[in-house]
Amino acid sequence: MVLRLNINRIELATRDWICKVQIVEIGRPRESPDKKCRFQNLILEDEELISVFYNSYFQECQIKAVMYADEIEQYADKLKLMNTYLISTAKVKVSPTSYGKPIHKFYWVLDKETVIEHIKPSNELEKPLPPPTKLDITTFDRIPHMMVDSAAEIDILAIVLRCGPYAGRSHQKCREITICDNQKNQFLLTLWEDFGEIEGNEIEAKMATEVDLIVILGRSIGISTYQAMCYTRLSLKIRFNSTIRVDPNYPQAVELINWAKENKAMLLSRASEKTSTSSSARPMVVTPDGQQVISIAEMSSSASMGLFYVEAEMDISDEFQEFCVIECSGCKQKKHTKDRKDFECPKCNRKTTLVPRCIFQIDLIDSTATTTTSISGELGEKLLSMTAEDIFDITCFKRQSLSVNHVHEMLSNKLFQIQLRKSSWGSSNNTHATLSILSYMEKEHTPHSTTDRNSKKIRPLEISEVEVMATTTTAGSSNAMPKFEPPTPTKKV
Incomplete structure (x- = not known):
């Protein structure tokens, strides 16, 4: 007996099911990161989401479907956006988390064995689903409060103000576009590689021919940081499984398009003509206002873990470090190898590829002490002005x-407000604390007196240590501020 089920009732062990869905998003055919297969993503929505709407329902009532190789051409003329279908015998698989947070814990594979029946408007027995009217989008004012190093993926609806050129090196080209919402909040959206060429060209062409500003719907968009001028901004980026649709026909999109028409002159005046990375609007800085800033000495001696904010200079003293590691593209586990050939990952339990990730150590210096932290990912790439591949x-x-x-010159005599995460790891005898940079922004008014770059470095602290040995300076009054003088680590050669 075939069971008529909604998406949230279909699991790995479910057999003989049929589901009525509407295609609400169709990605274009793409190549996998290892260039070994072609695939195409679709987002399906069932009839329960049409009648009942809660944010939590989206994960249960929407699901990603994937087609590979020959099936892409086979279904090209049959599967259309906003059309309704009865689908059965699709393969159900567990969603990977390699490229971000999936919309559902499972996904479907549509292959030659899948039965797909198109429900036409003339069908008297089975009516097509009405066009969707709901979008689970993230408002721009929420984005700065989201963790910049998380794997969160968001859906956005935005007005395009500017479209930058498609530029960069042959294997790492991108295009940056400036987007905003109806509250005049602005972000950069980075379209990497073929997204910059294909979707970017589409956006650029529409902006050149359309009288009014255009609106885009971006799904599965990632959050990153962007270093520009004296600010560290939050920016948005296209991820591997992201999709971009120009001028979608959702009611929210139509409303935003109409608002953009009425406010076109004001919006364009706020988009800087100097560069796509600057704006006359107040930038969205990463570090929240009103957070308590403490000294490096206080932070290092504190036994507590979590987020800290310091004001310090930054410097790379170890120029002979590796600046990148090789890790599994699936589980992100570091591998002690320089060979990027495919291998069987015991943690992922599948054959996968190795990819480089930028990570290196950088010193933070203030008037009380110096400590070494790690900076990684896109934040590190922006600081070095090169990609992990480079x-x-x-x-x-x-x-x-x-x-x-060039990094020394950029950081010279500049003071930064830095957001740090202090975490712990255990060895056989002790528990150690490590520091990693989550965000930074340059202080607008750098003090005239720079901090002492010859300050000694603080060794990694144990959780049990709550006191730091201090010795007063030999010169000056007996009331002078104490200086911390732990051993200086040896530079690697």
């Missing part, structure tokens, strides 16, 4: 040292 090519493939002279 770093791997120089340090591992060409076996050359990475030049950071």
